[in-house]
Structure formats: C-alpha cells, structure tokens
Amino acid sequence: MITRITSRTKSTGDTTTLVADDRPTELDSAPHDPDSMTAWMAEGNCRLYPPATFFPSDGVGVDRARKICRDCPVQERCLEYALEERIDHGVWGGCSERERRRILKRRRTEIVGSA
Numbered sequence: 682m683i684t685r686i687t688s689r690t691k692s693t694g695d696t697t698t699l700v701a702d703d704r705p706t707e708l709d710s711a712p713h714d715p716d717s718m719t720a721w722m723a724e725g726n727c728r729l730y731p732p733a734t735f736f737p738s739d740g741v742g743v744d745r746a747r748k749i750c751r752d753c754p755v756q757e758r759c760l761e762y763a764l765e766e767r768i769d770h771g772v773w774g775g776c777s778e779r780e781r782r783r784i785l786k787r788r789r790t791e792i793v794g795s796a
C-alpha cells in the first residue's frame with residue numbers, strides 16, 4: 682500500500698512512513714484503510730517509481746513525471762488533493778508547482794469574476 686504524508690496532512694491512521702521528500706513510499710506490510718481520505722494514493726502510478734522522480738530539478742524531469750501521471754487512474758483526485766492542500770513541491774496530478782499555481786490563480790479569478 683502507499684501512504685503519503687505531506688507537511689499539510691496528518692497520518693490517516695495507517696502505518697505511515699515519512700519520506701524525505703514527502704512523496705509516497707511503498708509499505709507492503711502496512712494495513713490499508715480504504716476509507717481514508719488518501720486511499721486513492723494506493724492506485725497511483727507513482728507507487729512504482731522512486732519518489733525523487735516526482736521532485737525533478739529541471740524541465741526534462743517534469744516531463745518524465747508528467748508522462749507517468751498521464752495515464753494514472755487517480756490523476757484528477759491527485760491534482761485536486763495537491764490544490765486543496767496547497768502542496769508547493771513536486772509533480773502531482775500531472776502538474777508542476779508552477780502549473781498548480783496557475784490553476785489556483787485562475788480559479789480565484791473566476792470566483793471573483795462571478796461574484
């Protein structure tokens with residue numbers, strides 16, 4: 682199972698491991714709580730890759746991570762989670778930090794525009 686902890690989230694009651702870069706880590710023996718808020722993470726394609734893959738240092742690395750996310754079955758949930766939790770680092774839901782900032786800015790503008 683996969684458990685992801687970010688600086689903004691707490692353990693969901695599962696056995697957890699905090700990795701240095703806050704990315705998911707495979708925990709074969711940990712119990713899985715399918716009702717947890719982050720249960721979707723167990724289905725993410727990133728569970729098959731080293732965590733550092735999703736914390737690239739250049740555009741090539743971002744593209745590599747995006748390709749992994751592209752056919753991920755939980756991509757939309759992952760992106761919404763990162764947006765809601767204001768996760769600043771890494772590629773989540775196929776979007777870089779910069780792309781997530783743009784999405785949040787656009788959403789704020791839409792809300793203000795519709796008020």
Ligand code: SF4
Pocket residue numbers: 722724725726727728735749750753754755756757759760772773774775
């Ligand atoms: S969208 Fe990307 S970062 Fe999110 S769970 Fe899927 S593979 Fe992992």
